Amino acid sequence: MIKTPYLLFLGDAPDRLAAKVAQGIRDWRPENATGQFRLPGCGADLGLKDMTLAEARDAGAKTLVIGVANRGGVISRAWKEVLLEALAMGYDLASGLHNLLRDEADLAAAAKAHGRVLHDVRVPTIQYPIANGTKRTGKRCLAVGTDCSVGKMYTALSMDAEMRRRGLQSTFRATGQTGILITGGGVPLDAVIADFMAGAVEYLTPDNDPDHWDHIEGQGSLFHVSYSGVTMALIHGGQPDALILSHEPTRAHMRGLPEYALPTLEALRDTALPLARIANPACRVAGVSINTQNLPEDEAKAYLAEIGARMGLPVTDPYRFGAGTLVDALQAL
């Protein structure tokens, strides 16, 4: 686990989109975000207090999280100075960058000298087991998408937040770098060796109280030929009790695959549910989550109503309109 709370390093991010990871932490775990650190020329602002390394440390921050994508895959000189100073001041560092902190000789040496930890969350740090398929106690919910990047993580985070708001037992289980940085732990599933994918998901979602829900972050799509194997491992390793169908209605084709059309929500349901029932015969499709960010509010609401009538399931955009109906559906299972 990454030590919390964090100072969020925005560097010289040109805009808010480049600071997506920091934004996710700020949106979903504000209690983990002590402040933001910006370099001259930074165009992103999370509305957090700007802090120096010393100020944030005095306010309790334990880890400097790189909350921004870097350009050209290089950790710049300007970044390096801050990162080295942070290590010297007692911070751990955490990053989801493609180029690893540990591969930078100066950072590795400084971390060693100061007894600090470099968290490269793209890379698994433990040897996961092979999945054994044994039924686990507690409940699990998994969002499956018609495509990649349709809002599965935000669906899981929204449902987890709503359950905790209601005083229910709930944990968001991160399977990607952004989710891991948001919560401080998880499994970087797309970087796990093939034979251990489902075992990694079992490891991530262990036995729990009978009323406890794990909200497992989905990855890929059964209909996305580049990543469907990862999705399959989530469905079988997660042995979900409930599936949420996730969709983005303005997508013209599968992400990155111009020759592939998106499936219907019905096709997603009819494909995912029988596969999920191999691992958990009691699995149900509990609802539909629509990412309406590209629709004006009236169109969004009309679309949700249309899908609700068509699918006979609770439908919402949990980030825009709240996850209440989906959580109601889980409680009614």
Next chain:
Amino acid sequence: MIKTPYLLFLGDAPDRLAAKVAQGIRDWRPENATGQFRLPGCGADLGLKDMTLAEARDAGAKTLVIGVANRGGVISRAWKEVLLEALAMGYDLASGLHNLLRDEADLAAAAKAHGRVLHDVRVPTIQYPIANGTKRTGKRCLAVGTDCSVGKMYTALSMDAEMRRRGLQSTFRATGQTGILITGGGVPLDAVIADFMAGAVEYLTPDNDPDHWDHIEGQGSLFHVSYSGVTMALIHGGQPDALILSHEPTRAHMRGLPEYALPTLEALRDTALPLARIANPACRVAGVSINTQNLPEDEAKAYLAEIGARMGLPVTDPYRFGAGTLVDALQAL
């Protein structure tokens, strides 16, 4: 690619089963097997000529292949002496052992000193791409199983052999260590990083002549929760034109999963085909391959007839009774 032909190292294998890899090479690529090398006490005999390292080298052998499982995951002193001498004499070494040749300091040093190659076929040696799903030319056939280890590799090897016997264009594409050692190349799919699995299969089965068939070695099963993600990546990365349903009729439960029953062949068909059609809408189920090794011949034949009537498809045990009917089915597609 591993240089052929091979001298097959049987070491001190207690019996023929322990020399399964060497047996596979001998059965399927006899032209690659110059001879066998046995240590005192070896209980396996492939019926090949026993040769010294010098004799096999003079007969043209280029690589010493470890064709036997080792005990306790240790490369013994007795093995080491032979392996070091082989490197000194100009052999490359190839191994599918869990413990890697390259991790043995003396072997690594000797290989370097003599300019030889250590092939650890369990470990990918190249960075595979992410799958792009683009339709490739040529034809591909994939065996999918009701369970793991039901005979998918032998099915593919049998069909490939039968096609080549008929003068047709055909290539067996190995996706596991035994297959890689048999043919000298392939992708160790279960050791590939999750995000690149389907891309590795695309890489393995590139554009080819319109009449050429790739026989892709299957892995795992869509119904085996430990490995289903690997199977999924084969189905989408391989974009098969034809599926062969593979089954072993005496299995009491899914391999290693006592709580999981095997699916029916109908369930396998109805699960695998729609998933395959995501990547290749023209995909068909071409036939059924039954591993009858645990049945006497009359029972085996009766069972094949029963399945043929039930499924309305060509059915055979391709290793026992020949792959002709399955190849006929591919040609009729």
